[in-house]
Amino acid sequence: MPQLDYDVIIIGSGPAGSTTARFAANAGLRVLLVDKRQELGAPIQCSGAISRHALEQVGIVPDAEFIHEAIYGFAIYDESGNRTVHDYRQLKADEYGVEAGKKPLGYVVDRRRFDRYLMTRAERAGVDVWLKTEGLGYTPHPDGHCTVRLQRYNEIKDLTARIVVGADGLQSQVGKWAGLQTHIKITELAGCLQFIVDGVETEGLLEIITGHRWAPGGYAWVFPKGHGYAEIGLGVVATMTDEPARDHLHRFISESFFADRFKNSRILEVQGGGVPLAAPLRTQFADNMILVGDAARHVNPITGGGLHTAVAGGKIAANFLVGHIGDKLPLTDGALKAYQDLWLAELGNKMWKLYDIKTDIFHNMNIPERDDQLYATMSDYFSPTSEFKKI
Amino acid sequence: MSKQQPVLFSIGWNACINCGACVAICPQEAGFVSPFDTIAVDRPCDIACLLCEQICPVDTIRHEVVATDSVRPVSAGIR
Ligand SMILES: Cc1cc2nc3c(=O)[nH]c(=O)nc-3n(C[C@H](O)[C@H](O)[C@H](O)COP(=O)(O)OP(=O)(O)OC[C@H]3O[C@@H](n4cnc5c(N)ncnc54)[C@H](O)[C@@H]3O)c2cc1C
Ligand code: SF4
Numbered sequence: 001m002p003q004l005d006y007d008v009i010i011i012g013s014g015p016a017g018s019t020t021a022r023f024a025a026n027a028g029l030r031v032l033l034v035d036k037r038q039e040l041g042a043p044i045q046c047s048g049a050i051s052r053h054a055l056e057q058v059g060i061v062p063d064a065e066f067i068h069e070a071i072y073g074f075a076i077y078d079e080s081g082n083r084t085v086h087d088y089r090q091l092k093a094d095e096y097g098v099e100a101g102k103k104p105l106g107y108v109v110d111r112r113r114f115d116r117y118l119m120t121r122a123e124r125a126g127v128d129v130w131l132k133t134e135g136l137g138y139t140p141h142p143d144g145h146c147t148v149r150l151q152r153y154n155e156i157k158d159l160t161a162r163i164v165v166g167a168d169g170l171q172s173q174v175g176k177w178a179g180l181q182t183h184i185k186i187t188e189l190a191g192c193l194q195f196i197v198d199g200v201e202t203e204g205l206l207e208i209i210t211g212h213r214w215a216p217g218g219y220a221w222v223f224p225k226g227h228g229y230a231e232i233g234l235g236v237v238a239t240m241t242d243e244p245a246r247d248h249l250h251r252f253i254s255e256s257f258f259a260d261r262f263k264n265s266r267i268l269e270v271q272g273g274g275v276p277l278a279a280p281l282r283t284q285f286a287d288n289m290i291l292v293g294d295a296a297r298h299v300n301p302i303t304g305g306g307l308h309t310a311v312a313g314g315k316i317a318a319n320f321l322v323g324h325i326g327d328k329l330p331l332t333d334g335a336l337k338a339y340q341d342l343w344l345a346e347l348g349n350k351m352w353k354l355y356d357i358k359t360d361i362f363h364n365m366n367i368p369e370r371d372d373q374l375y376a377t378m379s380d381y382f383s384p385t386s387e388f389k390k391i
Numbered sequence: 392m393s394k395q396q397p398v399l400f401s402i403g404w405n406a407c408i409n410c411g412a413c414v415a416i417c418p419q420e421a422g423f424v425s426p427f428d429t430i431a432v433d434r435p436c437d438i439a440c441l442l443c444e445q446i447c448p449v450d451t452i453r454h455e456v457v458a459t460d461s462v463r464p465v466s467a468g469i470r
Binding site for chain 2: 043045137169170171173176177183184186189191192193238239244245246270271272273274276
């Protein structure tokens, strides 16, 4: 084999890509990480809630550089405003709290700063990072390596590598390059809109509001955003409503049981995105290629959360590649199935289970019953006794 | 493949929040995207499922049907 430019080329420097890159470089692989953006994380398409456990698992120390606010628990609401609260400051008072020696349960992070921070950590581990560089395609070769076509600013570059990692998010094109079935059903993608607002008080909890009336097919949320700001958002499934998310968000703000709480809110930022409430991709690998993060649909199908699964999946992908390349094993699609099997064992099988729970709820066409089920499931999911606490 | 007529999308850029939901739902082959990370607006879509219009959180995607024989690039649409 000719001398290759890199062992691994990673397309996309979101949490999944930069975490894969950092662990791979730490183990001695030569890694190039590219992202088409000029500022990572921007425009923001995420609310930024992540558990402390998820950060620690991938060796990231919570840092003021990217944290908006610490979180201590959850409040889940039904359609009329009744709520279940899991405040870990009360549930496990010796462990969680603001006092010295106690810790938060999680954080709301600023995705612009968080993604940059993770990228910087990768760079310091020896990864080459190119911003303003878009992945355009790749070609596997018979001798076992591949060529990756990139556009850096206006210049086309063809680089050789052993493997390309598609960490290019929900709009992933890398999987499509290899002809993988990546299409997501319209019934399983929530269209989301969120406002960062001033003038809404929060209490260190992530608030989740269920109910078809406010967010058909999804849910609404109120998250603390630091500096006294909050975020109000919701996601809806298009087949369950004739209106866009924007109309639902407007109605939630002005007509819900929170109308009074929100009446002095002033909008500081407008953000949105698509959240898959879907199963992981059935095939997340092809010749000289694996997918990780949103690109592989490594997203919690009940909460839509994908940060924990992106960084955890990145670590799994890197560890796999380090072992696989170290042992000089082939990088054909058959051999890369081992990556997916590893991922399923460590994370994916739990996500499939969550997907089944979610599907059961949304297959119920009786709206009041479904609302009750969703409220009960969400309330249970965030409780300290939930079997799914760790994802 | 659907029997729909090809359509050309246009996006109201003032309302677009660059969220990428339209690209995420799009069943087209790789590369059916605009330089602004939305679905393509410079060439017709022959699938015409219109899922992108349904998913858009700010309802800012429109389309017009194009005759199959006049399939030619049109400059990026400002409505
Ligand atoms: C409204 C909303 C709220 C959310 N809230 C939460 C939350 O509170 N908690 C949570 O855990 N999750 C949340 N999520 C989900 C979370 O944002 C995603 O799961 C997470 O960003 C996935 O990370 P990733 O690294 O896989 O992909 P991304 O973060 O999408 O990163 C992909 C990167 O790839 C780059 N890229 C794409 N294509 C190319 C290309 N061809 N060439 C080069 N670069 C490319 C992009 O520029 C981007 O930087 C939310 C999502 C949305 C839409
Ligand atoms: S879904 Fe709508 S708001 Fe989002 S990028 Fe596409 S056109 Fe813009």
